[in-house]
Amino acid sequence: xxxxxxxxxxxxxxxxxxxxxxxxxxxxxxxxxxxxxxxxxxxxxxxxxxxxxxxxxxxxxxxxxxxxxxxxxxxxxxxxxxxxxxxxxxxxxxxxxxxxxxxxxxxxxxxxxxxxxxxxxxxxxxxxxxxxxxxxxxxxxxxxxxxxxxxxxxxxxxxxxxxxxxxxxxxxxxxxxxxxxxxxxxxxxxxxxxxxxxxxxxxxxxxxxxxxxxxxxxxxxxxxxxxxxxxxxxxxxxxxxxxxxxxxxxxxxxxxxxxxxxxxxxxxxxxxxxxxxxxxxxxxxxxxxxxxxxxxxxxxxxxxxxxxxxxxxxxxxxxxxxxxxxxxxxxxxxxxxxxxxxxxxxxxxxxxxxxxxxxxxxxxxxxxxxxxxxxxxxxxxxxxxxxxxxxxxxxxxxxxxxxxxxxxxxxxxxxxxxxxxxxxxxxxxxxxxxxxxxxxxxxxxxxxxxxxxxxxxxxxxxxxxxxxxxxxxxxxxxxxxxxxxxxxxxxxxxxxxxxxxxxxxxxxxxxxxxxxxxxxxxxxxxxxxxxxxxxxxxxxxxxxxxxxxxxxxxxxxxxxxxxxxxxxxxxxx
Numbered sequence: 001x002x003x004x005x006x007x008x009x010x011x012x013x014x015x016x017x018x019x020x021x022x023x024x025x026x027x028x029x030x031x032x033x034x035x036x037x038x039x040x041x042x043x044x045x046x047x048x049x050x051x052x053x054x055x056x057x058x059x060x061x062x063x064x065x066x067x068x069x070x071x072x073x074x075x076x077x078x079x080x081x082x083x084x085x086x087x088x089x090x091x092x093x094x095x096x097x098x099x100x101x102x103x104x105x106x107x108x109x110x111x112x113x114x115x116x117x118x119x120x121x122x123x124x125x126x127x128x129x130x131x132x133x134x135x136x137x138x139x140x141x142x143x144x145x146x147x148x149x150x151x152x153x154x155x156x157x158x159x160x161x162x163x164x165x166x167x168x169x170x171x172x173x174x175x176x177x178x179x180x181x182x183x184x185x186x187x188x189x190x191x192x193x194x195x196x197x198x199x200x201x202x203x204x205x206x207x208x209x210x211x212x213x214x215x216x217x218x219x220x221x222x223x224x225x226x227x228x229x230x231x232x233x234x235x236x237x238x239x240x241x242x243x244x245x246x247x248x249x250x251x252x253x254x255x256x257x258x259x260x261x262x263x264x265x266x267x268x269x270x271x272x273x274x275x276x277x278x279x280x281x282x283x284x285x286x287x288x289x290x291x292x293x294x295x296x297x298x299x300x301x302x303x304x305x306x307x308x309x310x311x312x313x314x315x316x317x318x319x320x321x322x323x324x325x326x327x328x329x330x331x332x333x334x335x336x337x338x339x340x341x342x343x344x345x346x347x348x349x350x351x352x353x354x355x356x357x358x359x360x361x362x363x364x365x366x367x368x369x370x371x372x373x374x375x376x377x378x379x380x381x382x383x384x385x386x387x388x389x390x391x392x393x394x395x396x397x398x399x400x401x402x403x404x405x406x407x408x409x410x411x412x413x414x415x416x417x418x419x420x421x422x423x424x425x426x427x428x429x430x431x432x433x434x435x436x437x438x439x440x441x442x443x444x445x446x447x448x449x450x451x452x453x454x455x456x457x458x459x460x461x462x463x464x465x466x467x468x469x470x471x472x473x474x475x476x477x478x479x480x481x482x483x484x485x486x487x488x489x490x491x492x493x494x495x496x497x498x499x500x501x502x503x504x505x506x507x508x509x510x511x512x513x514x515x516x517x518x519x520x521x522x523x524x525x526x527x528x529x530x531x532x533x534x535x536x537x538x539x540x541x542x543x544x545x546x547x548x549x550x551x552x553x554x555x556x557x558x559x560x561x562x563x564x565x566x567x568x569x570x571x572x573x
Contacts, residue, residue: 025210029203037196041189053151056172057140061153063099064170065138067092067106074159077106077114077166084119091115102150102173106157108166109134117147126169130154133167142174149174238317239302245312247271247285259318261298279485280304284316294321296504299512388414389457390422397431398455401438410445411452412438420457420464423537429509430464430536436502437468437529444472444527463515464536468529469522480519506531 067073076087083089092104092115106114111125111134127145133154141152150171157166233240239256243249249267257263266274275281280295282288283304293304306316358367385402389395398414405412424430438455445451448471456467475483484507506529507517515532522528 023207026203026207029207030200033196033199033203037192037199040195041192053142056151056174057142057153059153060101060151060170060172061138061140061155063095063101063104064153064155064168067095067104067170068155068157068168071160073106073168074157074165077108077157078159082112082114082123084122086114086122088114089116089119089122093117099170102171103147103169105169105171106166107169109164114166128152128169130167130169133169134164136164145171147171238319241284241316241318243271243284243314243316249274250313256318259297259300259302259320286314296508299508301505385414388418389420391420391424391427391430392422393427393431394420394424394434394457397435398438401435401442405442405453408442408446409451410442411450412442413452413454415454415456415467418455418457420459421537423459423539424464425536425538429513430466430533433506433509433531433533434466434468436506437466437531440502441468441470441472441527441529445470448472459537462535462537462539464533466529466531466533469524470526471522471524472526474521474525475519475527483519484517 070091073088073091076091080086080088088106092106095101096104096117103117105116105126107126107130108114111130113122113124113126116122128143132139133156136156138156139152139154141154142149143152144150145152150173152169152171154167154169156164157168159165233251233253236253237255239259240251240253241249241256241260242251248270252260252262252264252266257266260275260280262274271285272281275284275297279288280297280302283293283295284306286306286308289306291305295302295304301321303319303321304316306314308314355367355370358364358370385398386395389398398412402412434455434457438453441453445453450471452471454467454469456465456469458465484503503517510517510531510533513533513536515534515536517529517531520528520530
C-alpha cells in the first residue's frame with residue numbers, strides 16, 4: 001500500500017505553511033537557528049556595552065587619581081588664582097593631551113574651575129555636583145556636562161598635610177566608547193552569520209535525511225498511513241509479529257495474539273521470554289531460516305515466514321494450517337485406503353468368478369467352503385482387534401489400517417498383552433496418536449523382508465500406554481529428538497505439500513496430557529515408539545473391568561468389520 005503525496009491541484013499555488021515533513025522541519029530548524037543566533041548576539045552585546053562603559057570610567061578615575069597624586073597641583077591650586085595661563089591649567093592640559101582624555105578639570109572646595117579645555121570656563125563653578133569628591137570619596141559615573149556626555153572619574157585633591165583643598169574630575173568622551181562598541185558589532189555579526197550558516201547547512205542536511213526516511217510525505221499522509229496500518233493489521237486474518245534488533249516484540253496484531261496464545265502485554269518484552277524455548281521461538285527469531293516454515297504452537301499448526309527490516313529488526317507472518325493439515329493427513333489416509341480398496345476390488349472380482357464357476361459346475365459344497373473361508377479371514381481380523389481394543393473408534397481405525405497393511409504386504413498385529421477398555425476420555429485424540437504412529441510404521445516397514453508392525457495398547461490404572469514397533473531400518477541415535485520437530489521428515493512430500501507434523505503432534509498431545517513420547521530401537525532393529533498418557537481413561541465403574549464390553553455392544557457380542565475397515569452392526573453380518 002503506497003500513499004499518494006498530497007499536492008495542490010494543477011494551476012493553483014498554495015501559500016502559507018508547507019505540507020511536506022522535509023519543508024516543515026527545515027523551516028523550523030532555520031527559525032530556531034536564527035532565533036538562537038539573534039538571542040546569543042543580544043546577550044553578548046548587552047554585557048559588552050556595560051563592560052566598555054566600566055572600562056572608560058575606570059580609565060577616567062585612574063587619570064584623576066594620577067593627577068591628584070601630584071603635590072604640585074594642590075600647591076599651585078592654593079598659591080595661584082584661577083587663570084587660563086595659570087600653572088594649574090598648564091599642568092592639566094599637559095595631562096589631558098598625554099592621556100587622550102576629553103578634559104581634566106581641577107576645582108577648589110567651592111567647585112570653581114582652575115582648569116578646563118575651554119579657557120573661558122576657568123573661574124566658573126562646575127556644571128555637575130562635586131560634593132562627593134570634595135567629601136573625600138572617589139566617584140565613577142556616566143554623566144553630561146558642558147562638553148556633552150562622558151565617562152567620568154572624580155577624586156579629592158589633598159595638600160601635603162592631607163587636607164582636602166579641591167577635587168580633580170577627568171572625562172573620557174562617550175562617543176569613543178560607543179565607537180568601540182559599534183566597531184565590535186561587525187565582527188560579532190560575522191561570527192553570528194557564520195554560526196547561522198553552519199546551523200542552516202546542518203538543518204538542511206538533517207531535513208534531507210528526514211525527507212529520504214519519510215519519502216517526502218506530508219504529516220497528513222503519515223497520519224493517514226498509520227491509521228491505515230492499524231486498521232489493516234487488526235483486520236487481516238494472518239498473524240503479524242514485528243521485532244526490533246534486540247529481539248523484543250514491537251507489535252502483535254489480534255490474529256498473532258490468538259495463534260500464539262499471548263496477550264497485548266507481550267509487546268515490549270523479549271520474544272524468548274514471551275514464548276519460551278522451542279521451534280516457534282527459533283523460527284520467529286530467525287535462528288531457523290527458510291520459507292513457509294512449519295511449527296506447532298499448542299494445538300495449532302502454523303506456517304511462518306520472516307522478513308528482515310532495514311533497522312535490524314524483522315517482521316514475521318503466521319498462518320493457521322491446523323484444519324488444512326488435518327485434511328491433508330486424512331487425504332493421505334484416504335488415498336491409502338482407496339488403493340487398498342482398488343486392490344481388493346480386483347481380488348473380489350476374482351473370488352466372484354471363482355464362486356460363479358463352482359456354482360456353474362454344481363460344486364455346491366466346495367462353493368460353501370470357499371465362501372466360509374473368505375468371510376472367516378475378515379471376521380477373524382475384526383474379532384482379534386475388538387477382543388483387545390474395546391473402544392469402537394479405535395478398533396475401527398485399526399481394522400482399517402490392517403486392511404491397508406495387508407495390501408502393502410505388511411503384517412499388522414495386536415500384541416497378546418494388549419487390552420484397552422472402553423473408558424477413553426478422548427477417543428478422537430487417541431485415534432490421532434495411534435493413526436500417526438501406525439502410518440509411520442507402515443511406511444518404514446513396507447518393502448522390508450518379513451515386514452511387520454506390532455501395536456500394543458494397554459491400560460495401567462487410568463494411564464494408557466501405547467507402543468508401536470516396526471521392522472523398518474529404525475531411527476539413528478542422532479535423529480531421535482529431531483523426528484519430533486515440526487517440519488522434519490525423511491519422506492517425500494505428500495499431496496498437500498508438507499510433512500514432519502505427525503510425530504510433532506503426537507508429542508504435543510502427550511505433553512498436554514502430562515505424558516511423554518519416546519523412540520527407541522525395537523527387538524528386531526526397527527523403531528519402537530512409546531507414548532504414555534496419564535489420565536487417558538475415566539474412573540472404573542462398579543462391575544466394570546478391563547475386559548468390559550464395548551459401549552456400542554450391550555449384548556456382549558463383538559462387532560466385525562467389512563473389508564473397508566468399517567465396523568458393522570450385528571444384523572449386517
